[in-house]
Amino acid sequence: MIYTIQPPASIHAEIRLPASKSISNRILILNALSKSKYPIENLSDSDDTQVLAKALLSLQTGNMVFDIGAAGTSMRFLTAYLAQHEGAWIITGSERMKNRPIQILVDSLREIGGKIEYMEKEGFPPLQIYGKKLSGETIRLNGGVSSQYLSALMMIAPLTQQGLDIQLEGTIISRPYIDMTIRLMQTFGVETGWKGQHIRIEPQTYQPVPFTVENDWSAASYWYEIVALAGHSASVKLIGLEQNSIQGDAKVEELFETMVSTESLHYDFTNEPDLAQTLAVTCCFLNIPFHFTGLQTLRIKETDRISALQTELKKLGFILKTNEATMEWMGECCYPDSNPVISTYDDHRMAMAFAPVCLKTGKIRIENPNVVSKSYPGFWDDLRIAGFEITG
Numbered sequence: 001m002i003y004t005i006q007p008p009a010s011i012h013a014e015i016r017l018p019a020s021k022s023i024s025n026r027i028l029i030l031n032a033l034s035k036s037k038y039p040i041e042n043l044s045d046s047d048d049t050q051v052l053a054k055a056l057l058s059l060q061t062g063n064m065v066f067d068i069g070a071a072g073t074s075m076r077f078l079t080a081y082l083a084q085h086e087g088a089w090i091i092t093g094s095e096r097m098k099n100r101p102i103q104i105l106v107d108s109l110r111e112i113g114g115k116i117e118y119m120e121k122e123g124f125p126p127l128q129i130y131g132k133k134l135s136g137e138t139i140r141l142n143g144g145v146s147s148q149y150l151s152a153l154m155m156i157a158p159l160t161q162q163g164l165d166i167q168l169e170g171t172i173i174s175r176p177y178i179d180m181t182i183r184l185m186q187t188f189g190v191e192t193g194w195k196g197q198h199i200r201i202e203p204q205t206y207q208p209v210p211f212t213v214e215n216d217w218s219a220a221s222y223w224y225e226i227v228a229l230a231g232h233s234a235s236v237k238l239i240g241l242e243q244n245s246i247q248g249d250a251k252v253e254e255l256f257e258t259m260v261s262t263e264s265l266h267y268d269f270t271n272e273p274d275l276a277q278t279l280a281v282t283c284c285f286l287n288i289p290f291h292f293t294g295l296q297t298l299r300i301k302e303t304d305r306i307s308a309l310q311t312e313l314k315k316l317g318f319i320l321k322t323n324e325a326t327m328e329w330m331g332e333c334c335y336p337d338s339n340p341v342i343s344t345y346d347d348h349r350m351a352m353a354f355a356p357v358c359l360k361t362g363k364i365r366i367e368n369p370n371v372v373s374k375s376y377p378g379f380w381d382d383l384r385i386a387g388f389e390i391t392g
Helices: 021-033 047-059 072-083 103-111 147-159 175-187 217-233 248-259 273-285 296-300 305-315 348-361 369-374 379-385
Strands: 002-006 011-016 065-067 087-092 115-118 127-131 137-142 164-169 193-195 198-201 234-239 265-268 290-293 327-329 364-367 389-391
Touching (some): 011 217, 011 379, 021 047, 021 072, 047 065, 047 072, 072 147, 103 137, 137 147, 147 164, 147 198, 217 234, 217 248, 217 273, 217 348, 273 296, 273 327, 305 348, 348 369, 348 379, 379 389
Parallel strands (some): 011 234
Antiparallel strands (some): 164 198, 193 198, 290 327
């Protein structure tokens, strides 16, 4: 399926954003670890969250095989959760998921007593997990890998026999997501000590509490992009955001304020990697040269996001230079394709970052638009509310 998106003459809209996927997924695990009977209010309706919720629910009914599709956070959180939950389990996913590395997490779980086997390719899902009480003790973890590995280990740490000492090595990335995990664990009664490169979590008991999930700042980024590209003809009120949010992507407000008032943008996305696609596309269409660093985790997301951005922006006339962890555009252009179709690579953020460019091109065609269900199922409906014409 291909959607063709055309912009309205002007935009004046109120948009209620979806609930935070990052918070929802953590709360599902913490709710399960605390054996809470409280319902979670405003839980995300994203694919990732619903897959995790379904898995945890089916666990109670004796299910032993979990297919989490393309949900990377769910794969990592559920792997750690099942490793400490007595029983024998299989966890698998989509073909892309079977090529997303998980060895760092598996090795760490094995170090603290976990029994996990690879069922196909070494270092990748699917996994056979034999859940049991974990010993805990000390592990070393590269601070430059996905914070989801670290969050998965931290959340189960209080239930280990000896607690967990985590010694982080190298540069720590995605600090706001680690802070989010710590603050949510604290809400459920567990204290965490984090000083420098060392995290210590003593054996403790989670306390069940009622919880309401705040709305999603990552989703807000696409509306900031829309307003930036539309200029003075746009006014959008975003409903449900917390100004004192625990989400690192709340940084988007400051980033867009900086971007529209500068001649070039230099920024380290180590702490907010999910904003990089939105900012890269926006900068190109506002003719703002940029140099972005801290993008190392983008290579192992739903797709290789750096390569995908380079390919798709070239279709629209922009030539990006990239390496393993950086991306820049210094104004170099080429002839755009005559009728480009943006490939989404099974990546929700590719679809949502590119849809707003119709404000500059008159229309844009997006392939496989349903990928937005991974984090923002109502995205296309919300664009229609704002006056965009969507056909396909």
